Amino acid sequence: MRAYPYPRLTGAVTARVTAVRLRGPGDMREQLETTGYSVVEQVVALGRAERDDWQTARIALTATVSSRELGTKDHWSDVTVVAVLTEGATNARTVTFLEPDAEGGRYWSGEIEFDRDDHSDRASLAVHVVATVGGVEGRIIGSTEQDWLIDATADAPLRDRQLDVYTVSFARSAEWLRSFRDAPWVVDTAGKMPVVRLNSDFEGLAALVEGQGSKVGKVVGEMLLAHMCADVWTAVFHTAIGDLEIEDDGTPLFPPDWRGAVLREMLPDIIPGRSDDDALREVHMRRVGGGSWADLQPRIQYAAARRAGVPTALAGTVRDTDRLDQESHT
Secondary structure, X not given: OOOOOOOOOOOOEEEEEEEXXXXXXXXXXXXXXXXXXXXXXXXXXXXXXXXXXXOEEEEXXXXXOOHHHXXXXXXXXXXXXXXXXXXXXXXXXXXXXXXXXXXXXXEEEEEXXXXXXXXXOEEEEEEEEEEEEOOEEEXXXXXXXXXXXXXXXXXXXXXXXXXXXXXXXXXXXXHHHHOOOOOOEEEEOOOXXXXXXXXXXXXXXXXXXXXXXXXXXXXXHHHHHHHHHXXXXXXXXXXXXXXXXXXXXXXXXXXXXXXXXXXXXXXXXXXXXXXXXXXXXXXXXXXXXXXXXHHHHHHHHHHHHHHHOHHHHHHHHHHHHHHHHHHHOO
């Protein structure tokens, strides 16, 4: 652990990408679909864009800072929050200031824009809280624990550049997996990051998920992947909402890690038209018996399917299936 000769924030600083917009020749504009960035992996995959001739990218993000700590302690003054995008390969560096919302500095939002020519591979996006401490300006009093990765070429928002899927025989594996021997996969959220366990007892399933085999197999594989991702979103949401820290007055708090990011990403579709904090209170109240928890399940499934790209995958599957059927009759 690094030591600092001045007081720093003890609460977590988190950041969430909320939108990605691209601009290209002739003032071409494109809004990247939500499947192009992952709040769990904290990765933006710009290769997901429909056109590959984009020239600039503008990333909207929101940072969460402990406003209570800032408001109750007088260690700091002139507090600002900045987002910094850097890439070592090109020595590029872009800095932008985030603006506080009306709730007293808990949420800070803004946009950072960069040129594609300045980046060749992966850039790191960090958020820092900067203040004057003991008369010294520019002290960093808090930072995001993990940077977002902005990948200029990847078409999947994966930190390790590979799907975190482990293929294993459920029938011959650990006891807890043996009870799921009839399931094609399960989502394991017990570790630091969610993991998908793929059941190798289903012959040919792994090849389909990996996009191998015939044209029909690849089409089916795309749909399976979307279905699997929807299961991941559903599982991590339930994990996150079931592991909240509760204040003395009963107010639930957003977790500081990927669980909090998942909740902030999905809550607008689950409790539309409400602030993140109000939506969290509503969902928590229903989960603990203060309302109809069952009524929320379709909304949770809908939010998960949207972020997994199920509607797009399903439309593509239907279109490609029709095309292959026509080809087979010509």
